[in-house]
Amino acid sequence: MCPSGLPAPRLLQSLLLVGLLAPEPASGQDPGPISGYVFDARGSIINLGQDAEVASQRFLGPAQMPNWGWVGFDLGGHVYPLSLGPVTFGVGATLHYTEARRHPTEDEPDPDLPPVVSRFVAVSPLLSLNFGHRNGWSYLSGGLGTSRLTIYRDEGTRPNYPSSKTINYGGGARWFVSPRLAFTVDLRVFAINAIEQMGPQPGSPRMNRYAFSVGASFR
16 A cells, blocks of 8 residues: 555555557558657645644644645646657656645634645656657656645745655657647656654655546657
8 A cells, every 4th residue: 555545555556547548640641759848837636644643743633734736737848759669768857846725724722823834846757658649649757856845824924845856757648639738647656755853843754645547649
């Protein structure tokens, strides 16, 4: 079982399935190999988590923290410099941002307290393996970047938490509906290194966060 409660084998199966969804060209068509560049703009959903250790170091209860970020975005760009047989190699980078708030309910002991904010930001360079053709392809990608998960009660000041090394990996696909516009989906894992507590600065354990993104690609 993964830290977020998702079964690891099922997650890996999902990544492999997404990574093999290369659209097939119609009979007789030759759209050509994957080449050039793409820019991605996607909306995303990510599990922010309600870890007991994370909550206790911030003087919160796990249920006081937002569990999901329903409104986030994932921006990226990729170039495709080399093809070897059925595989095209890509190089790029992504920026992921999500923020969620949880307000106390009337059933809680202190319903008038300020909301708890969870903000997740990740920046990652990526290498990708791409399978398909110019009008549609799937991919598996990964890279080592940084992320920052900031959780605090919104009392007028925003804490400055340190960032952590983060392995970013996942898969997705792009289907071009016109020469320059594609529909795209992406399933991604952020494996975040632990951060030690330093005085009043809270720490956090090693943890995984999972994001699903849907949007458009442009070239």
